[in-house]
Amino acid sequence: MPTIQYDGQDYFCATDETVLESLERHGVMLPSSCKSGTCQTCLTRALKGKPPTASQQGLKDTLAAQNYFLACICKPDEDMEIGLATISPKYVAKLISKDQMNESIIRIRFELPDEFSYRPGQFINLIRPSDELTRSYSLASISSDPFLELHVKRVPEGRMSTWLFDEVTEGDELSFFGPSGDCFYLPDDPGRTLLLVGAGTGLAPLHGILRDALEQGHHGSIHLFHASLATQGLYLIEELRELAKQFTQFEYTPCVLHGNTPEGGKQGNVVDIPGQVLGSFNGYRVYLCGDPQIVSDLRQKVFMAGASMQDIQSDPFVFAPA
Ligand SMILES: Cc1cc2nc3c(=O)[nH]c(=O)nc-3n(C[C@H](O)[C@H](O)[C@H](O)COP(=O)(O)OP(=O)(O)OC[C@H]3O[C@@H](n4cnc5c(N)ncnc54)[C@H](O)[C@@H]3O)c2cc1C
Ligand code: FES
Known part of the structure; x- marks a missing residue:
């Protein structure tokens, strides 16, 4: 031993x-x-x-x-x-805004510390000051935004998410370290087709990656599939539709498992929908984010449908068991 x-x-x-x-x-x-x-x-x-x-x-x-x-x-x-280990500096930043995106998701924006740099889609580790409880959240903002943006889902009895929903208010200071993760846009091939798929707050890193790609002049097709159980669980629908109007290479498909399907959307399992719509993923660069089971199932699906493993980036929001 x-x-x-x-x-x-x-x-x-x-x-x-x-x-x-x-x-x-x-x-x-x-x-x-x-x-x-x-x-x-x-x-x-x-x-x-x-x-x-x-x-x-x-x-x-x-x-x-x-x-x-x-x-x-x-x-x-x-x-x-x-x-x-004490290799990563801690940053402290004031909360600028907290917006309810739907019943169970908030968007929080806080100041961008001067010395902090990141690639949109990476994640930071947020620290609750009272007990140093630490949780990871993906960056939905892009480097030219004058703030950092996170999308947080309320987890029943979740310690960090409940604190963020119920206690943190504008002007409060948040501490964090990072960034970490390799799920971000690579500008090496701006004509490549990109596939972005995520459920719930899996949209956070995808939102950063999408806007970063567009800002960096990506001209290949970009397909975003954002899923929820029902329409009420989707968010940023209007903003994403506006982006799709503005950038013709970008296509947004909201997906729901059941109930009313939003205009231009699809009903069914998000693990199957991208394949049903696009067929093969040969030559695609793929980004899969959010629920670990959905990410794992999609990884299999897109690989079986032609994507190369090295072109599949994923960010599963794994959480510790109770
Ligand atoms: C790389 C990475 C990026 C992430 N990015 C985001 C993000 O952008 N937005 C976001 O909302 N979350 C994200 N997460 C998840 C986040 O880090 C926390 O795990 C989540 O907010 C729950 O923390 P909590 O303290 O509120 O819950 P805890 O107190 O840790 O958990 C309470 C209970 O709920 C269970 N539980 C925790 N999470 C879930 C879940 N998702 N579904 C079902 N049961 C659960 C736990 O097992 C426990 O029993 C990310 C995770 C990782 C690893
Ligand atoms: S890598 Fe997340 S707790 Fe160890």
């Missing part, structure tokens, strides 16, 4: 247990959010001992070489002394 030394104390890691699980079992709380190696909130550094390579997935080579690892997916093979 490997021993983890943290803050001068030794903790045993049981068979098949991650460093994060072991410390939590002993009552020691490290920052964490997704608990599945996506958000990098639990970034930790091995001061002694070597973390397994699998625990460094998605980290920059420079970080991996310095023995940084993700505690939530690290099942150690040897004794390690670890310390919390």
Whole structure:
């Protein structure tokens, strides 16, 4: 059983247990959010001992070489002394506006800190000041916007989303770190066809990617499919229709599983609709965001319909189990 030394104390890691699980079992709380190696909130550094390579997935080579690892997916093979990572600066910014987009989604905009730079579609990790609870949210704004924009869904009994919905008000200061993630527009081939698919607040990164592509002069076709269970769950419909009028290469298809279908929209499972409308995805660059199951199913579908794996970017909004 490997021993983890943290803050001068030794903790045993049981068979098949991650460093994060072991410390939590002993009552020691490290920052964490997704608990599945996506958000990098639990970034930790091995001061002694070597973390397994699998625990460094998605980290920059420079970080991996310095023995940084993700505690939530690290099942150690040897004794390690670890310390919390402090590589990402924390930013503080005032909330400018909070708008209800529909019954269960808000849009929050806050000041863009001078020194903060990002690619639209990446995500930040928002920190609740009272207890350092940290959650990831995707950036829906683009670099030329004078603010940062997030779309947040209310999760029943969700700690961060309930706080954002019910307590945070204009003028409050929000802290965050990041950005992270590689789901963003690449300007290398402006004539390429792009497919953007997401459900619910999966629209947030897609909204950033779409506007970034248009602003950077992308002239290939861009197909956006945004889904919800029913029409009331969709949002930004008018803004997206306006964009489609303004940019003829952009096509927007709202999708609902049941009930009234919005004008120009489709009814059915969003996993099937893009294939039914477009047929093959050969040569496409694809962006899939939001619900992890939908993202995973779509990944399969678009791959089977001709998209190359390396051209499929995805941003599954994974969350830790209860
Ligand atoms: C890379 C990334 C980007 C993300 N971007 C966004 C974004 O742009 N907008 C957004 O709204 N969210 C986004 N998320 C999800 C977000 O980080 C939180 O997980 C979410 O807001 C719930 O946090 P919470 O503290 O409110 O709920 P918690 O207190 O963590 O969860 C409360 C309970 O609800 C369950 N739960 C949590 N989320 C869900 C869910 N979606 N469906 C069903 N059960 C759930 C938990 O298992 C738990 O039992 C993203 C996640 C990742 C990893
Ligand atoms: S990567 Fe470890 S908690 Fe998200």
